[in-house]
Amino acid sequence: MTAACQLAAGLAAAPQPADPVSLGHLLVLAMLWLVTAWRLPAAVRNPRQRTLWTAFAALAVSITLGLPAITDWVDTASGVHNVVMVIKHLIGxxxxxxxxxxxxxxTRPESAPRLRRLQLAVLFAAQAGLVVSFCLLRHTVEVADFFQDYPGSVPVAVYELTFAGYLGSAMGFASWLFGTSARRAAAGWLRTGLRVLGAGTTAGFCYAALRVCQVVLQLDDRPMFLRASLLYDIEWTAIALILLGSSIPAVGSAWTALRAWRTARRLRPLWAALTTAVPEVVLTAPLGRSPRVLLHRRVIEIRDASLVLAGYADEELRERVARQAGTDRPELAEALLLRACGAQKLAGRFPGHQAAPQPTESFAELDFEAETRRLLSLAAAHRSASAIPVIDPELQDVP
Known part of the structure; x- marks a missing residue:
């Protein structure tokens, strides 16, 4: 999503033939304004998010200024032909x-302060170049295509070269960052998204380079070696790739969150049974809205409750459970043992003298995915164990 802003800000603002505003353009613009409003609270709280919000807001304003009605109003109100174009490009x-x-x-937090100074210097230089070259041109009429309607004009060529040069530099730098980040990223949604983003920014760099070639060739009264439609095809291919690449990690995150929520839901009966017997293991910190956090809490509390209840299992109880479950059903044996120990605790009995077995690894060292799969099997066995009478006859009436 971030890279979509970067390329679309430049490519959407780049000179193009005038087209009527389509419903798709209006939908994209509405989504941009919604994202800008949605990210505003995060931008207020987090300085790092502020630059991203600025990108979304600037892009939304830039595209809004490109609407025919807004363009006509700004140019008429200012009294300067085509002034909305330079405003739009400066914001882009x-x-x-x-x-x-x-x-x-x-991606480069250690180099960010030094690179930021260089980025600002290049930005101000590019903006100054746009303003100066725009002012050197006599704007006698309103034009639909700034570049094509002033062929051979040196100020227009400088304007185009400045804009395309900055866009190409940004695309090239972003391609390098995405490429190096993709190599370091873990396999999966993120790496795929970064690779597609890198392909999109590379296409954007090619588009900017071709725009530079077009300006140079036109100054020499030579035709462009590519037809204009192909140049715009490259532009929109770059936008499509970046939009796709920016959505892949978001889809991956949504899918991961859905899986975590479904897993936590499947673990809930086991968690509820164990925490009813051992309520003191339930963490009191706020959960927030993250399904992943909910799943981690469920796994932690199930493990902690199991350790507490293990202290109620003596050797005789373990042997009876093993005989009833069978040697080939370890999950059922563990589920029966937890039910029996939970019933003992709810009945007010005290744990045995033996120490509860401790895990051989800390939670931080745990293979979380493997542990989650184990607990899902245990939860299924725990549900099936509900049809088996509690082993201790004295505990039959204990829920």
Whole structure:
């Protein structure tokens, strides 16, 4: 999503033939404003998120200024032909800079302060170049395509080269960051997303390079070696790749959250039974909204309750449980033992003199996925064990 802002800020602001505003463009613009409003609280709280919010906000403003009605109103109100174009491009450069700052701080935090100074210097130089070259051109009429309607103009060429040069530099730098980050990222959704993002920013770099070639060739009165439609195909391919790449990690995160929520839901009956017998193991810190945190809490509390209840199991009880469950059903044996020990604790009995067995590894060292799979098997066995009478006859009426 961050890279989508970066390329779209430049490519959406780049000179293009005038087209009527489509429903798709309006939907994208509405989504941008919604994302800008949604990220505002995080931007207020977190300085790192502030640059990303700036990118979204600048991109939303830039595209809004490109709407025909807004463009006509700004140009008419200012009394300067085509002034909305340079305003839009200046804001587009701010959006690019915001995303560059965010990506740099995220992927290269140790180099971020030094690179930030360089990024700001390049940004201000590019903006100054746009303003100066725009002012050197006499704007006698309103034009639909700034570049094509002033062929051979040196100020327009400088303007185009400045804009395309900054966009290409940003795309090239982002491609390098995404490429190196993808190599270090763990396999899965994130790595795939970074690779697609890198492909998209590489396509954006190629687009900017071709725009530079187009300007140079036109100054020499030579035709472009690619047709204009192919150039815009490269542009939109870059946008599509970056939008796809930015959505892949988000889809992966949503899928991981859904899996965590479903797993926590499947563990809930086992968790409820054990924490009813051992309520003191339930953590009191707020859970928040993360399904992953909920799942971690369930696993921790099930493990802690199991350790407490293990102190109620003497050798005789363990032997009876093993005989009833059978040697080939260890999950059922553990489930029966937990039910029997839980019943003893609820009946007010005291644990035996033997120490409860301690785990051989800390929770931080635990293979969380393997432990979760084990507890899911235990939860299934615990449900089936509910049809088996409690082993101790004195505890039959204990829930």
């Amino acid at each position: 450069l701010v959006a690019c800079d915001g995303v560059l700052a965010f990506v740099t701080a995220t």
